[in-house]
Amino acid sequence: MSKPHRRPVRACVAGGTGLVGRALLAQLVHDPRFSAVTALVRRADQVPGLIGGVNGRVVDYAALGPADTLPPVDWAFCCLGTTIKVAGSQAAFRAVDFEAVLAFARAAKAAGANRLAVVSAMGADPKSAVFYNRIKGEMEQALAALKLPHLVIARPSLLLGERAALGQAGRPGERLAQALMPAIGWLIPRKLRPIRADAVAAALVEALADSAKGVQVLDSDALQALADQADETR
Numbered sequence: 001m002s003k004p005h006r007r008p009v010r011a012c013v014a015g016g017t018g019l020v021g022r023a024l025l026a027q028l029v030h031d032p033r034f035s036a037v038t039a040l041v042r043r044a045d046q047v048p049g050l051i052g053g054v055n056g057r058v059v060d061y062a063a064l065g066p067a068d069t070l071p072p073v074d075w076a077f078c079c080l081g082t083t084i085k086v087a088g089s090q091a092a093f094r095a096v097d098f099e100a101v102l103a104f105a106r107a108a109k110a111a112g113a114n115r116l117a118v119v120s121a122m123g124a125d126p127k128s129a130v131f132y133n134r135i136k137g138e139m140e141q142a143l144a145a146l147k148l149p150h151l152v153i154a155r156p157s158l159l160l161g162e163r164a165a166l167g168q169a170g171r172p173g174e175r176l177a178q179a180l181m182p183a184i185g186w187l188i189p190r191k192l193r194p195i196r197a198d199a200v201a202a203a204l205v206e207a208l209a210d211s212a213k214g215v216q217v218l219d220s221d222a223l224q225a226l227a228d229q230a231d232e233t234r
Helices: 019-028 044-049 090-110 131-144 174-187 197-209 220-233
Strands: 009-014 034-041 055-058 075-078 115-119 150-155 214-219
Touching: 009 019, 009 090, 019 034, 019 197, 034 044, 044 055, 075 090, 075 197, 090 115, 090 131, 115 131, 115 197, 131 150, 150 197, 197 214, 197 220, 214 220
Parallel strands: 009 034, 009 075, 034 055, 075 115, 115 150, 150 214
Antiparallel strands: none
């Protein structure tokens, strides 16, 4: 259950221009619990496109180290992610989904973050024979090794949302899933059901607001339940 916070929270988001990240920023700037919301972007021309009320900061994740100064932060959210097709190679994919994520987490911790939520993927496993799942699993292991007081790992299934509005190409199966969900969604186990990006965003905030400590792994069913809980308390 969520607990009220006695002082405003300073949030920092990596990956705020993506599907989940943009939905997350929209929620954070309208949430009275947050006094400042900063989004890290890779290019200066991305700053004007950020949602009003968000402070943009340009960073080079490849050069970002723990000693680099980020704005003071209490809660950090990482929505960085790509695909091997978009990245162009396995090495380029790892640079985003492992190296950039870990660099952000280390820098956020050095800037004062005591809570971190990260978007991983269903099937993440450091021992997986599937490269994508293995990198996601290795990333989760590396974040857990940082020993932050509270780490939330989200493992959503297929993400639903309007990628075209963000200038992104749709991913295989997304259009079909969005068309079929109203009719046959009830047949799919909740853990495997596609989930909207804004529901994942709401769940990340709700999970970090909880007083739980340690590492918390949330599959799609748990994420949807937290999103529903957040809706009920608004």
